Amino acid sequence: MFGLSGVGRSHRGRAANRLTVLVSIAAFVVPLSGCGAVTAGESDTVRVYTGRHYDLEQAFEDFSEETGISVEFLSGSDAELRERIAAEGEDTQADVYMTVDAGNLWKAEQDGLLTPLDSARLEEGVPEGLRDPEGHWYGLSMRARTVMYNPDEVDPGEFSAEDTYAQLAESAWKGRLCMRNSTNSYTQSLVASLIDNHGERRAREIVGGWVDNDVEIINNDVRILENVDAGTCDVAITNHYYLARLLADDGDLSVRPFWANQDGRGTHVNISGAGVLAEADHPELGRELIEWLATTGQNSFVDGNHEYPVNPEVDPEPIIAEFGEFDYEPIEAEAYGSLNSRAVRLMNEVGYE
Ligand SMILES: [Fe+2]
Structure with a gap:
């Protein structure tokens, strides 16, 4: 058991085309840097397929502001998104898979969809029990x-x-x-x-x-x-x-x-978490996003939804801090x-x- 606090605990035409594909599938896509996301060079946009539907805009906006990297995301059900990633194979536009359930992260890893990350920042920021031992996925918030x-x-x-x-x-x-x-x-x-x-x-x-x-x-x-x-x-x-x-x-x-x-x-407890796709076009941007969410970006990712940060260095927001340690x-x-x-x-x- 872990104590919660204190311990552990470019091609313009092609880009437009791609975005259309994203929009047609599913729930919604939010280009976060305005129309910049649509026309941006491929090298500065990270794309996320996410089963998490809340509190993304704020965190992704903050990330873009700090790093200059745009974020596009596609929401859907976890299973639907895994099937989609598998079906798209090396043509997938997604760099990162994000979900609100540890079982789904495990399934994505089992299906061979994720690539392991070697990241000192993530090893330090995410306690051992809240990440894949081989680095395929990392918990980012806890409920x-x-x-x-x-x-x-x-x-x-x-x-x-x-x-x-x-x-x-x-x-x-x-x-x-x-x-x-x-x-x-x-x-x-x-x-x-x-x-x-x-x-x-x-x-x-x-x-x-x-x-x-x-x-x-x-x-x-x-x-x-x-x-x-x-x-x-x-x-x-x-x-x-x-x-x-x-x-x-x-x-x-x-x-x-x-x-x-x-x-x-x-x-x-359970976690929201993410991993970089084995077929990602921009694995380094995916890694950068996940590292940011687990460290500097913890509060902007978890506070709006009153979730617990996974990073033991980060304090929970005041209302849930009142609930006490457990x-x-x-x-x-x-x-x-x-x-x-x-x-x-x-x-x-x-x-x-
Ligand atoms: Fe919920």
Whole structure:
């Protein structure tokens, strides 16, 4: 386990053409240096395929301002983008793959899409447990998925510090729980970690216990927290930053975080991270972007979304700093990636929607 703070924890015509291709696929592309990105020489534009949809503009703008390198990005679902990178092969326009889940980074590495980086800055900036040992990918921000409770309804002394997620399967919590839907990747990586930690039989008992407790499934973390605040549910499991977001608007919210498993394996966390593509045209620009995001650019990348910096030298923003320090369980990227389908099947089998 790692403590969070203190430790670890050119061708004008061709360019236009390329951008059109980018736009046609998907969600959106933002040329960040105005029309400069469209007409810029190839040598000063780095292109990112990203499954992360928030807080990119600010960070990429700051990066461009500091380095003179333009950033273009294409958003999509993680799996869609991996398929696309594989299909494009050496013709791909992307230099960097970015995603919000360690399992996806592991899958990209397994598919041979990423090239390892040899970077002293990244080795120093990103703690060992939050990057690929061979340097194929690096965590850039961290989120915790923990227990949230209404202090008018629950005394935090009621929680087990040993295995809080498992405790919520006990009958004392019947009719009091709200949780996220099974198709959501946050739920899937939490259940994959339960399988990894406890084995499939025990994980099935735990998730089945939540179902027996008549857990109310809500497909949005913010709505879950609003239900906790309203007292419709006493206890929930959500990402920490959704609470921070609500607290930024209303400091009197009746919701508190409880850091799960502090006497056990630590709270379940996951990362956003990135790696440079094996077929990147500009791997050196990709490396420069990732190095910047992990060091100088940490605050502009993580603060807007109230995430924890991975770099132990960087302080978290004030609202989440108030949540206090906590130990987190090691990120098992391979487990989250390889156990994903078993996690989904397990939830199906016990009737967790
Ligand atoms: Fe989220």
